[in-house]
Amino acid sequence: MNIEKFQESMYDLIVETSTKLPRDVRRAIKAAKEKESAGTRSAMSLATITNNIKMADDNVSPICQDTGLPTFKIKTPVGANQLVMKEAIKNAIAQATKDGKLRPNSVDSLTGENSGDNLGGGTPVIKFEQWEKDYIDARLILKGGGCENKNIQYSLPCELDGLGRAGRDLDGIRKCIMHSVYQAQGQGCSAGFIGVGIGGDRSAGYDLAKEQLFRSVEDVNPNEDLRKLEEYVMDHANELGIGTMGFGGETTLLGCKVGVINRIPASFFVSVAYNCWAFRRLGVAVNPETGEINEWMYQEGENIDFGATEAEKETAAATETKAEVISLQAPITEEQIRSLKVGDVVQINGRMYTGRDAIHHHLMEHDAPVDLNGQVIYHCGPVMLKDDEGNWHVKAAGPTTSIREEPYQGDIMKKFGIRAVIGKGGMGPKTLAALNEHGGVYLNAIGGAAQYYADCIKAVEGVDLMEFGIPEAMWHLKVEGFTAVVTMDSHGNSLHADVDKSSLDKLAQFKERVF
């Protein structure tokens, strides 16, 4: 095998997967967009999402800043040398990271140290299998952390919120799947795709669930029971009304694929792998002698490029002028914050600081490196590249899941006088109480829209705490027209709590036996 060429092919697979959504996924997103009524928050979010997909295409830059845990599934003809292939894949991963196509995402679990090149214990994941065919089938999925955290495994029988008892049969499985969509809310950047694995032990069940994510969104399950189940879920999960980013709306789920394997008598697992709308998975058929790509997978059918037509541009322009947008610039006063309410659309200009897990943890015990009074914190771990002159450039910068900061957020806002935090997926009761007490606001940005937000960042004006690694450092960003929605205000209102409650009520409508 020509190993240099194989490495190049793997590099192309990585770059293409990170920057271009497959055709089946694009079609599912387009169909969702057509269903949302114009002018709603969900429609606005979907417009940002499709705009972002187009920008990632044009810039050949990551669709989402979280490029996940790269996971390769490779089938090789008997006799192919898997050891050299593994080395080539690792080199390709390191190169793609250096080129800003992947975020350095491999972190020592005990020390928190980022390896910087996406290599380390367990990273990347490479699973080989042999097969009888004469070519290499190499598939890659880049599944981010926010949606990975929403995976869930049920051990039947069990009791489920809203649905009651789920037994050890097809109907019990149906309840688990409906519940899995409910429990994810918008936190995994809905609308999402789910892969479900029935049976196995805990690890084989999750493997099977993830395997389903490699199926085309549009295929039909050859198992009649599972086909019915998939169709049922697709028909009804969207009635939960969770919508894009959990803002409420018509589309919550874009795909559901279910697989089954045997189990042992005492265990009955239903494992669900949740994938965000930024469903980055591709595959190639590679010639085992030359190492060249013969064919790209998931590329059949119509390609949607999401370039706006003239008519769409006109409608967008019309809605933009109608929607009232409130401008915010730090330092923000308490009075300005108290005037905001859930549903308001704000646009931020000026300075904001990134801060995610490591920063929040740090600020609990230490002073801030900058004066945060009246300032805005952005829950974001960007992809950054340094040029030859030593200046940093933002390559991708969407929000991260805010709920992880729930234990710290309220205390930190009060301690430093922070007025606004931006993230996605919403926060809990502790933060809501602190917003009320201190005069703060939670702003929801569109998860995964990393190119769209990178474009709003006009300059990187500094960085602190680089010892935490690129995604976790505190970046000082100058932004223009950074748009987000108030989803938790200083008057005790939370859109997230409301959608959670109404979707739980709707979930309870699926309690009766169906199968």
Ligand SMILES: O=C(O)C[C@H](O)C(=O)O
């Ligand atoms: O790590 C990130 O940047 C985002 C993460 O994928 C998330 O959804 O929270």
Ligand code: SF4
């Ligand atoms: S931020 Fe959202 S779109 Fe990006 S990886 Fe996380 S869940 Fe997916």
